[in-house]
Amino acid sequence: MGKALETKELVKWYGKEVLALNKVTFDIDAGDFFVIVGPSGCGKSTLLKIIAGILDYDSGKLYINGVDMKGVPSYKRDVSMMLEMYALFPHMNVFDNVAFGLRMLGKDKSEIEKEVKEALRLVGLAGLEKRMPLELSGGQRQRVALARALVINPSVLLLDEPLSHVDYRLQRKLMEDLKEIHRKVGNTFILTTHVQEHALSLADTVMVMNTGVIEQIGKPEEVYTTPATVFAARFVGEINLFSAQIKSWDGGLCYLTTDIGELKANPKNKNTLPSSGKVAYAIRPEYVKIGEEARLCDNKTEAKLVSYYYFGHYMEYVFEAIGNTKIKVSVPTEKVGNLTLGSTYLLGWSAKDVLLIERPCMIEGLNIEEVIYGK
Amino acid sequence: MSTLQLKMGLTDRVAKYSRYLLLLPGFVLLLLFLLIPLSMIVGISFFERFTVTGPENLTLKNYVAFFTSPQTPVILLNTFGMSLLACLIAFLLGYPMAYFLVFRVKSARVRFFVVSLLLVPFLIDWSVRVVAWLPILGESGIINYALMSWGVIKEPLELLFGRSALLIIWPQTYLLWMIFPSYLALTRIDPDIINAAKVLKAPPHRVFFDITFKLSLPGVVMGFIFVFVSALGDYVTPALWAGGIQTLGLSVANYAANFVWPYAAALSTILVAIALLILYVLLKVVDIKKLVY
Ligand SMILES: Nc1ncnc2c1ncn2[C@@H]1O[C@H](COP(=O)(O)OP(=O)(O)OP(=O)(O)O)[C@@H](O)[C@H]1O
Ligand SMILES: [Mg+2]
Numbered sequence: 307m308g309k310a311l312e313t314k315e316l317v318k319w320y321g322k323e324v325l326a327l328n329k330v331t332f333d334i335d336a337g338d339f340f341v342i343v344g345p346s347g348c349g350k351s352t353l354l355k356i357i358a359g360i361l362d363y364d365s366g367k368l369y370i371n372g373v374d375m376k377g378v379p380s381y382k383r384d385v386s387m388m389l390e391m392y393a394l395f396p397h398m399n400v401f402d403n404v405a406f407g408l409r410m411l412g413k414d415k416s417e418i419e420k421e422v423k424e425a426l427r428l429v430g431l432a433g434l435e436k437r438m439p440l441e442l443s444g445g446q447r448q449r450v451a452l453a454r455a456l457v458i459n460p461s462v463l464l465l466d467e468p469l470s471h472v473d474y475r476l477q478r479k480l481m482e483d484l485k486e487i488h489r490k491v492g493n494t495f496i497l498t499t500h501v502q503e504h505a506l507s508l509a510d511t512v513m514v515m516n517t518g519v520i521e522q523i524g525k526p527e528e529v530y531t532t533p534a535t536v537f538a539a540r541f542v543g544e545i546n547l548f549s550a551q552i553k554s555w556d557g558g559l560c561y562l563t564t565d566i567g568e569l570k571a572n573p574k575n576k577n578t579l580p581s582s583g584k585v586a587y588a589i590r591p592e593y594v595k596i597g598e599e600a601r602l603c604d605n606k607t608e609a610k611l612v613s614y615y616y617f618g619h620y621m622e623y624v625f626e627a628i629g630n631t632k633i634k635v636s637v638p639t640e641k642v643g644n645l646t647l648g649s650t651y652l653l654g655w656s657a658k659d660v661l662l663i664e665r666p667c668m669i670e671g672l673n674i675e676e677v678i679y680g681k
Numbered sequence: 682m683s684t685l686q687l688k689m690g691l692t693d694r695v696a697k698y699s700r701y702l703l704l705l706p707g708f709v710l711l712l713l714f715l716l717i718p719l720s721m722i723v724g725i726s727f728f729e730r731f732t733v734t735g736p737e738n739l740t741l742k743n744y745v746a747f748f749t750s751p752q753t754p755v756i757l758l759n760t761f762g763m764s765l766l767a768c769l770i771a772f773l774l775g776y777p778m779a780y781f782l783v784f785r786v787k788s789a790r791v792r793f794f795v796v797s798l799l800l801v802p803f804l805i806d807w808s809v810r811v812v813a814w815l816p817i818l819g820e821s822g823i824i825n826y827a828l829m830s831w832g833v834i835k836e837p838l839e840l841l842f843g844r845s846a847l848l849i850i851w852p853q854t855y856l857l858w859m860i861f862p863s864y865l866a867l868t869r870i871d872p873d874i875i876n877a878a879k880v881l882k883a884p885p886h887r888v889f890f891d892i893t894f895k896l897s898l899p900g901v902v903m904g905f906i907f908v909f910v911s912a913l914g915d916y917v918t919p920a921l922w923a924g925g926i927q928t929l930g931l932s933v934a935n936y937a938a939n940f941v942w943p944y945a946a947a948l949s950t951i952l953v954a955i956a957l958l959i960l961y962v963l964l965k966v967v968d969i970k971k972l973v974y
Contacts, residue, residue: 379885386880389877410882458882
């Protein structure tokens with residue numbers, strides 16, 4: 307399969323102070339649904355703008371469909387983009403906003419009319435053709451911006467946070483629609499979000515970013531089950547992280563010292579791990595058992611229930627073990643027992659569900675505790 | 682309870698009307714120095730004579746005289762045609778400068794510095810600026826000297842003492858009135874709107890004409906109005922440098938100087954009426970309402 311996009315050591319400075327992209331190298335297969343996820347300010351929009359050709363980079367290489375993009379103006383790239391702040395044309399109504407790109411491509415009138423109608427129907431804005439941008443709600447504007455980028459149907463479509471300002475139901479609908487459009491037209495989608503659920507459920511490939519660098523690229527399941535760094539583990543999904551010291555290895559089993567005592571791990575990535583030293587000991591909340599079930603586990607600790615969050619289809623309990631270490635446990639709603647706040651319970655998990663992560667993050671010079679316990 | 686309601690009603694009403702108080706000083710000034718004199722002028726224009734005892738004989742004679750005079754078409758053309766042309770030239774010179782400042786000059790400090798430079802001529806006394814045109818545009822002025830010594834022309838151009846003088850002096854003098862509102866309108870445009878046009882496949886000239894220029898139109902129209910009105914109101918430049926061409930402003934000054942108040946008043950009224958009409962048409966054509974968002 308060909309590459310829709312390749313970057314080599316892209317560097318972008320804003321002035322002399324802000325290094326927005328620090329040697330970013332990655333590629334995207336043609337036809338991929340590629341989702342970039344990362345915290346606010348990590349450089350997602352910067353990267354997309356560079357790909358779209360509305361922002362210059364300082365050094366490195368950028369290829370789209372194999373062609374070097376240095377000096378190629380935006381309108382000559384087979385790319386379109388939905389900008390983060392929508393940037394609708396304030397002097398044009400909804401129809402003209404969506405038709406703009408098609409007009410620039412020189413399509414004829416009847417075709418434009420048909421495609422604009424279809425795009426507006428798709429984003430649920432049929433009937434609002436005559437409205438001016440100022441007469442729309444934030445979410446409606448976002449959908450006009452989405453429709454406007456979609457109608458052009460380029461080989462690479464860039465969507466900068468297309469789902470951030472609409473309600474949950476509409477998010478779900480737009481996600482389904484995006485997936486379906488992507489399947490139908492088969493072009494490459496690059497979408498950014500800071501919502502990890504969107505990344506996991508939309509993407510063929512996820513890229514986790516951290517201030518100017520790539521933390522990990524992989525399939526959603528891969529990133530979730532084998533995070534490359536502590537940062538990636540923390541950012542994608544909920545996870546319990548303890549700072550740990552490797553004491554010894556016995557066969558496949560690793561013995562570690564942590565804040566909550568001696569723990570065991572039987573991680574999948576054992577052949578990449580060192581024989582001693584500091585690592586992050588990580589266990590996802592859905593693998594932690596409570597009470598009777600915990601007795602059978604090879605890792606156990608006592609902990610006090612301090613709070614809980616109800617999420618509909620599951621319940622998340624927050625426990626406090628020795629040294630005020632928080633442990634999150636998620637339990638499917640139908641299995642929820644009767645727990646009392648303030649009581650102490652036995653928690654346990656199996657060594658084979660534990661992840662050991664050696665690398666704190668892809669930014670040099672941060673120590674592992676800083677990343678584990680947050681910045 | 683009813684007293685409470687009454688109180689609320691009162692404070693509400695005070696609050697409601699007190700914001701109009703902000704308008705009061707400006708309104709008083711306008712009334713005293715513009716509306717009252719203007720209505721007096723319009724009033725006087727309908728009389729035959731205006732003496733120490735007051736106006737005499739209600740009549741339309743002044744207007745009839747003006748519109749039947751063979752001079753009138755030329756005067757109107759000189760007045761409004763030259764002013765509009767001056768606007769156009771000021772726009773062609775000023776808008777690119779404003780555009781350049783906003784989109785090509787990255788440093789805010791440099792931008793501010795250049796805008797300040799544009800203000801320097803205003804520190805020089807107006808009468809000096811008017812007279813200073815002779816050594817520049819005169820027969821042996823800088824421009825003719827330069828052009829002749831480079832061999833571009835053989836005879837000196839007659840830049841002064843004709844209509845061309847107005848088309849050089851007015852745009853130069855009022856250039857800032859065009860640059861400034863255009864500049865402000867251009868800085869107000871969100872760069873991402875221009876980016877959006879680019880990613881939606883607009884080539885540079887479409888980005889400019891469909892987006893940038895259209896969104897800056899309120900400023901351009903403002904600039905047009907400023908330059909237009911300034912040029913209309915200036916009768917000194919035509920008197921000094923335009924070689925005896927007649928404009929409405931000049932006629933008003935002449936008749937007023939000879940105390941023919943009613944006729945001067947009629948000419949003023951016509952000047953203001955046509956100016957307002959032109960501005961009205963301009964605003965209609967540009968449909969500024971759609972752009973002031
Ligand atoms: N025009 C600019 N001038 C200076 N710094 C900028 C500029 N634009 C962005 N930055 C900085 O560059 C970094 C990356 O910004 P960017 O907009 O790419 O982040 P992002 O990942 O899109 O964030 P968000 O999720 O909040 O949209 C941030 O630290 C930001 O402050
Ligand atoms: Mg962003």
